[in-house]
Amino acid sequence: MKQQSDDSAQFPQSLLPENIAKLTAYSSAKSEKLTGSTWLNANESPYTREYALTKTEFNRYPDPQPQQVLDAYSAYVGLEPEQVVMTRGADEGIELLVRTFCQPGKDSIALFAPTYGMYKVTADTHNVNINSLSQELLQQANAEAICEQVGDAKLVFVCNPNNPTGAIVPSSKIAQIAEQLSQTAIVVVDEAYIEFCPELSAVSLINDYTNVVVLRTLSKAFALAGLRTGFTLANTALLAPLRKVLAPYPVSTVVADIAAQALSTSNIASMRRQVGILNSLKARLQQWLRESSAVKTVLSGEGNFVTLQLKDKAAIATAYERGVVMRPFVLYGEDNWLRISIGNEQELSEVKAWLDAITQVNK
Template sequence: MSESLLPKNIAELKAYSSAKSEKLTGTTWLNANESPYAKEFQLRLDNLNRYPEPQPENVINAYCNYAKLNAEQVLMTRGADEGIELLMRTYCESGKDSIALFSPTYGMYKVSADTQNIAINELSQSLLLEANVSEICDCVGDAKLVFVCNPNNPTGSLTPVSKIAALAKSLAGKAIVVVDEAYIEFCPEQSAVSLLQDFDNVAVLRTLSKAFALAGLRTGFLLANANLLAAVRKVIAPYPVSTAVAMIAEQALSSDAVTQMRRQVSILNGNKARLETLLNESPKVSQVLSGEGNFVTLQLRNKDDIDAAMQQGTIMRPFTLYGDDNWLRISIGNEQELEQVRLWLEQPE
């Protein structure tokens, strides 16, 4: 009975399969691009009888200080995923408008669009990286939102900020360029936040899930100019941020915590360089994609090697890429975790 009530787009929807949606067992978890660093926070829980601030002032101010923006340019969200959802709900009309994305890329852009009956203009990463801006804009067509994951998940590739600026300029009055910077802390000099001073059609997605080591908090930020965000503020839920989440986020954005985060990023980037060397020297690996972020994506010669890793308790993220199903994404862990990867790579064929 209930199935007959479903809209066609929801009935046909293929849900996003996150790394944690698969019921796996293991001892070394390198499949969800999480940080290996656990942190402790102080919580005061004697005020949960009151609703929280819709946009907690202390957190917003702390993120403004971190990102060098003003409060009108920052919106706190439930992970960057809510920012994706909000932009579509605010700026795209269901059954009429479209978005553009560059595959392979983060899967939630497609899921959010499909959920809201928004058409998808699926372009390629190679077009984004290799074509000129005029050609890209022609291919984007009438899309209202153009998603650029930068660094891109799962390939790690980078689109230069100058190219993003040129896209925004060419699409002014036609589309919003949405730059997903979930992994930007691993290459902060590549951030597009500086474009907000010149463009009112650029939005930047940020998260505390990766470098800030708070994947379990589900906290993100949507950064854009005041006019762009004013419409989004109409659409967001009245109390999107819980009191407990706000308390932890405020502590995570203190100057000492940001310094610690940057130190951990430096360690992880060093671990990544060592992993890339291991992978490039391994006979199990046929190709390693070089790029930014706290992960490395590679192609195996034999897909069965993934099963061997899982049997030893090392959980990584297999997927299909460019039509082949022998690709693997390895999150960058601590030295002990990467030692398990080395042991797997050195197992005899």
């Protein structure tokens, strides 16, 4: 057999759709091959919990939608089990919505940048147009003005709290937007970080507005990023077409087993205690940052992270040298932004040591 020295040269590029050829993949925090000792770049929880599997036989296919998990999660959020679809992370919920409701090459989504990158990547993957609006519009304009700018978008993504800025939109404003778009668009509220400000959730709108979807995850506050478990919440009529395109067995037996345990009453109480601790540590970090002469701007917002603008982006390289890994961003056209996940006290002490060092240099 003839050995091929260059696989890419042999692949017929004509087989690749144009939108995929032009696609810029989402760059997750873990896709960057970095080294360090303090990991504060992926908005993960610093807490760990051991789970013992209750299932020991895996020769049968799993329940596509494990009832025990649906019952537990619906009770947790105050909905009916029929209003919940379990997915492989909230990311699968995003993909399902685009794939179900948008026709490639015809329909569009609306988003408010800067925001979570998977909305754009998913739309680009499915050849769906993107109406990129601004966070400033979402925060400052009234619902009527926002809906005018949304235009004919089929899906309107509102990341709430927003990643990476932490900005929040009141549920009353989301309700107004949903009301005005009731016959033309679905309002998708991504609540990956809502456990850090639960009073601001839009879940209660689901029973009042047929075009509201809420995305949730166990990755953040529940400290199960490695499990890849999410939930799509909506009225049953909206979820019906999603169930048609859902993969036959999206949830493994192992994932369902651990998710059900994580949603026990005692584990939910433990999660809430941990959230309280993390919110307190976040307030401490924000104070350090505001007092530092090396920091230009600190964004106020919700979530288990703080986003800031450095006066000199060289400070990021200094952090890497110390083994402290945080997430750099280009925001508002400038490349000196940084997002710091809230870790435990020891991890944040490493951030404080880095901050003291760069502040001293900045004097």
